[in-house]
Amino acid sequence: MTEPTTSQLQPMPDDWRRALAVVAHPDDLEYGCAAAIASWTDAGREVAYVLATRGEAGIDTLEPAKCAALREREQRASAAVVGVDQVDFLDHADGVVEYGPALRRDIAAAIRRHRPELVITLNHRDTWGGTYWNTPDHVAVGRAVLDAAGDAGNRWIFPELTERGLAPWDGVRWVAVAGSGNPTHAVDAAGGLERAVASLLAHRTYIEALTDEDPETYARGLLTGFAEETGKRFGDRPAVAFELFAR
Template sequence: MLRTLVIAAHPDEPELYAGGISALLSKAGHAVKFLTLTNGDAGHHELERAPLARRRAEEGWRAADALGVVNYEIFDVHDGLLEPTVELRLQVMREIRAWRPDLVIALHADGSGHPDNRAAGKLVEQAVELVTVRNVECGKPPLERQPVCLLMTDYASDPVHRDDVVVDVTPVAQAKVDACLAHASQFLEFGPFQRGLLDRVPPADDVDACRAFVGEYWPGHLSTETFQFAPYGRRADTAELRRLLPFVQNL
């Protein structure tokens, strides 16, 4: 059994940007964990931070069930305030050492977009560089080798992202849509609010209409996911990549 760790900045990002590959890995019998480095407590136009953080954690676990993800951990860091500090670097390192992943999927450290996303990418890059160093202590023993690392897209990464790995996620598209819908606070409330679509949101109990809504307004992520080889982590040869990602054709 292989182990994958998807690390993002906010709950709902692992689902949207890597939910398909996670569902495919889970279906193949592998263990996938999601980790977000903030609790997402800024992402709403009506709810205050504390109740929103609780709600988004609940949504995350429902999304994990839809994808077959076995663990979903959320750091208690305010949304919008993530910084690549030494303290957080050690926390991320501890989670990587504890999960002992073969594969880590993270956000880009460089580029524009949400500052939390870029900080999350930087924290993963820094942590991976040190996960094998025994004298950098974080409460967990060092790994024998670094994981293979991929970078996922986000809404602002197109100018810097390279499509090194292309994954057809249509076999698990409904599971991915249902994982997104589990985050109703984002896909049926805050996202539509930001995009001026609140008047088009169907009733939450009309599942088919909600699925169609997500498919209409987030179409770019529902059939294909692409990943870039990170400039850090272990370099894997083609044989190992095919073992890690047996459903990928362009390796």
């Protein structure tokens, strides 16, 4: 009996100039996606971040107001490591982000403002690979991003955005979902992996509250493991996987 073959991941499209990454919390992009972002900025592409919350409910030992300010600083430092200098926050409440028109409108506004061809988000499904339950914030934001990519180009949805000077943008060609249990494409992570580790380490306060393991050992082991596992489906090169939705 022959062993079943593992489906190979396709290279991500590279004929684009601007990307917008929209996620729920500080650190969401650093858990596996930052190596791809580093490779894109190295190639001269523009990448901006939009976060729905400031992660203020993420550290049990810090009250939300202090936590929000700290996590914002850590996120900006983290983004800079991989060549991203534009980081915006939508100020939805951490832990109770609601999917609906208000969230879709805020994300559509960000898409109209940044005018990306590629939009990146995090797993919007109920589970991680069918095994671990996802958080409501990830589900709400990921689903809203997929919908807002269309909303951004429709002048009759959220007409108040046009009144604010944000003209419709129908230029989103793909939405790439990181952390998906059904990946279709990948990006070579070799050139960006060290900066991805440094980018995750910028969230040191969060990591130290999360684990007793040495932060660098934790970050390096986690990201290297993800990249090597993905690489088994991408020519045995360390890689970052995405589920790609074309528009």
